[in-house]
Amino acid sequence: MAKDARRDRPFDGAIIRMDGIRKVYDTGTVRVEALTGLDLSVEKGEFVAIVGPSGSGKSTLMNLIGCLDTPTEGEYLLAGERVAGLSRDQLADVRNRRVGFVFQNFNLLPQISALENVALPLLFGGVPPKKRRERAAELLAKVGLGDRMDHRPTELSGGQMQRVAIARAMAMNPDILLADEPTGNLDSTSGGDIMSVFSDLWKAGSTLVVITHDKSLARRASRIVEIRDGRIVKEEREATGDPRAETGLSASYTH
Amino acid sequence: MSVVFHLFLQSSRLAKKRAFLTIASIAWGTVSILLLLSFGEGMKRQFAKNRNSTGGNIAVMWPSETSKPWKGMPPGRPIRLTLDDVDYVRDRMPELQSVFGEVTSWRTNLAYGPKTVNGRVTGTQWVFGETRRHYAKAGGRFFNANDEAEKRRVVFLGDELAKDLFGKEDPVGRTLLVNNSPFTVIGVMIHKRQMGVYGGPDQNHAVIPSTTFKALFGRDRLNVIVIETHEPEEMAGALRHLNEVLGAKLGYDPTDERALATWNIVKTSQTNRNVILGLQLFLGIIGVLTLVIGGVGVANIMFAVVKERTREIGVKMALGARTAWITGPFVLEGLVYTLVGGAAGMFLALLIVTPLGYVPIEKNAVLEFLGRPTLSPTIGLVTAGVLGLIGTLAGYFPARRAASIDPAETLRYE
Numbered sequence: 001m002a003k004d005a006r007r008d009r010p011f012d013g014a015i016i017r018m019d020g021i022r023k024v025y026d027t028g029t030v031r032v033e034a035l036t037g038l039d040l041s042v043e044k045g046e047f048v049a050i051v052g053p054s055g056s057g058k059s060t061l062m063n064l065i066g067c068l069d070t071p072t073e074g075e076y077l078l079a080g081e082r083v084a085g086l087s088r089d090q091l092a093d094v095r096n097r098r099v100g101f102v103f104q105n106f107n108l109l110p111q112i113s114a115l116e117n118v119a120l121p122l123l124f125g126g127v128p129p130k131k132r133r134e135r136a137a138e139l140l141a142k143v144g145l146g147d148r149m150d151h152r153p154t155e156l157s158g159g160q161m162q163r164v165a166i167a168r169a170m171a172m173n174p175d176i177l178l179a180d181e182p183t184g185n186l187d188s189t190s191g192g193d194i195m196s197v198f199s200d201l202w203k204a205g206s207t208l209v210v211i212t213h214d215k216s217l218a219r220r221a222s223r224i225v226e227i228r229d230g231r232i233v234k235e236e237r238e239a240t241g242d243p244r245a246e247t248g249l250s251a252s253y254t255h
Numbered sequence: 256m257s258v259v260f261h262l263f264l265q266s267s268r269l270a271k272k273r274a275f276l277t278i279a280s281i282a283w284g285t286v287s288i289l290l291l292l293s294f295g296e297g298m299k300r301q302f303a304k305n306r307n308s309t310g311g312n313i314a315v316m317w318p319s320e321t322s323k324p325w326k327g328m329p330p331g332r333p334i335r336l337t338l339d340d341v342d343y344v345r346d347r348m349p350e351l352q353s354v355f356g357e358v359t360s361w362r363t364n365l366a367y368g369p370k371t372v373n374g375r376v377t378g379t380q381w382v383f384g385e386t387r388r389h390y391a392k393a394g395g396r397f398f399n400a401n402d403e404a405e406k407r408r409v410v411f412l413g414d415e416l417a418k419d420l421f422g423k424e425d426p427v428g429r430t431l432l433v434n435n436s437p438f439t440v441i442g443v444m445i446h447k448r449q450m451g452v453y454g455g456p457d458q459n460h461a462v463i464p465s466t467t468f469k470a471l472f473g474r475d476r477l478n479v480i481v482i483e484t485h486e487p488e489e490m491a492g493a494l495r496h497l498n499e500v501l502g503a504k505l506g507y508d509p510t511d512e513r514a515l516a517t518w519n520i521v522k523t524s525q526t527n528r529n530v531i532l533g534l535q536l537f538l539g540i541i542g543v544l545t546l547v548i549g550g551v552g553v554a555n556i557m558f559a560v561v562k563e564r565t566r567e568i569g570v571k572m573a574l575g576a577r578t579a580w581i582t583g584p585f586v587l588e589g590l591v592y593t594l595v596g597g598a599a600g601m602f603l604a605l606l607i608v609t610p611l612g613y614v615p616i617e618k619n620a621v622l623e624f625l626g627r628p629t630l631s632p633t634i635g636l637v638t639a640g641v642l643g644l645i646g647t648l649a650g651y652f653p654a655r656r657a658a659s660i661d662p663a664e665t666l667r668y669e
Contacts, residue, residue: 063663066573068572068662068666069661088577088578089577089578089579092572092577093575094575095574096574096575097575101574107566107573107666108570109571111265112265116265121574123261123262124258124571124574168574172575
C-alpha cells in the first residue's frame, strides 16, 4: 500500500503510526541523530516490546510516542491525531487523555498519598473530586493495593510503588500504556509481579508499549521491535501465540 | 483555578520551616516600610500643624520702598501705612476673611511686682486672635471689639513671656505694668510650635488693642499688614487686589511688588508640602527596597523549590498538566508567603506605632518638630500594593523557570 494513501485515512485502528521519524539533538557544537528515519505502527490491543542497546534511541522513541517531545522530521499520528504543530497545552491534554506513563524509577510524588498520586491525572483531566477518589480507589484495588491507599510512596516497596504508578497510568483510560524499563529497578519477584499486571492489562484489552532490557518481560509481548542506531532492525511476532485467543477477546481487533 | 489551588495545597505541606523564614523576611520588610512611611506621615502632620500655628491662608506685608516710577514720581519712595489704612482695605476688599495691622514696640518694659522683663508689645485688632491662632488657655480670652473700641488696657500674653513674668502664678486678672501703665492680663496663649515667625515667636510677645497702643505709645504706623483669604487659591488674586487698592491710595504702581515686602505663607506652605512629599517618597523608596530584598528572598527560595521539584514538575507535565497548572501553584505560593508576611508585618508595625502615639511630645523641641509616627489608610494601601506586586513577581519568575522545564529531559536521567 502506498504511503500517501495510508496517510490520508483518518484513523484505521492504528494507535501509533510513525512515518520516517527523525530526531536530531543539536547542541550547537554536537549534532546527534537519535532516530534516523523510523517507521512504526502499533495497532489497538497490541503488546509491543521495544528492545535495543543503550544509545540506540529507545528513550527518544519513548519520548516521541508519549508526546513529551516532537520529531525533527517525519509524521506521527497518535490515535489518528496529528501531533506535530500542537501547542504545549494541547500536547499536555493529549498526554493526559491518550498516554499512560510508567517509569523505571516510578516517579511518584513523594509528599502525597498513593490515592492522590493516582488521582493526579484525573485532576488534570477535569474529573470532579468525588469521581476522582472513586476511580483512584477502584484502580488501586485492581492492582492489589486497596489497603494501602493512604500510604505515602516512601512507605511502600518498589513493587508496590510501580503498581501505584501503573494504576496512575491507567487512570484516564489512555489509548496506550507506555512503560520505560518498568522492571529495571525491581528485584525479580516484584518484577515478575509487575509483568503479570502488564499481561493482565493486555488481556483486558489495553495497548502496551514497553521499552525493556528484560528478556522475560519482552517475551510476554505479542511483538518485539529491536532498534539499533536509531532505526528498527528487527521485528518478531511471538510464536507463543496470542494469549487473548483463550479469553475470547481476539475477535475485537484485527491485524 | 481549582486545579491550581488543589496542587498548591498538596505542595505547600512541606517546607514549613522554610516558609516561616521567608514569611519572617517579608514581615520584616513590611515593618520597615510601614515604620518609615508612618514616620514620614507623622512628620508631615506635625509640619502641617506647626505651619498652621502661625496662621492659615495668610500673607504678611511690610511697608517698604517703591521700585518703579509712578505718575512722575521716582522709585525709592518709602511707603507708609497707618491703622486707618487697615479700615480702608477692609472696606474695599470684602472678599477677605480678615485683615489687620500690627504696630510693634520692641524691648518694652514689662513689670509685675519685683520682676521686670524687656519684651515685645504688639498692638493689633481683635481679629488677630483667631487668624494668628492666639488661643487662650482656660480661664482667659483674647481681647474683643469692645476692648478695642474703648481703648481698654488689657493685655494678652504669649505663654513663654507669661512664665517669665508670673512663674507658676495664674496671670489672668493680675495687673501688669507696660511702660509703667497698668494693664489687666486677660489671657495667656496656649502653647504652640511655629514653623515660621515674623517679628519673633508668638510665645514671647504681649498683645494689646491697637487703639490702646496708639494712646500709650503715640504711634500708629504699621510694622506689618496681614491679610487672610478664605481659600489658599484666592491669595494671589487678593494680593494683586490689595496692591491696586493701596497703590491708588498711596500713589504707587500696583504692579510694583517691592512697595509692600510680601511673605505669602500660602506659597511657602506649598513649598514645604513639596519638600515633605519628597521626604516621604524618599522614605517610601527605602522601605520598598527593604521589602524588595524580602521579595528576592522569596524568589530565591522559590527558585530552589523549582530546582528541587524539577522531576516532580516533569512528572506532572507527563501526566498532562497544562503550563498554568505548573506555574499557578508557584505564583500562589510566592503570593501567599508575601501576603502572610505582609499581614504579620502590618500587625507588628501597629504594635510598635500605637504605643508611640502615647509618648508626650509637648515641650520636647525635637519631637514637637518631628511629630509622632502615624499609620494612615493610604500607607496601608501603598504597602499592600507593593507587597502584592513583589509577591507576584517573586512567584512569577520561578514559575516561569518551572514552566520551561522539558519533561523529556527531566525524566530521561536518574
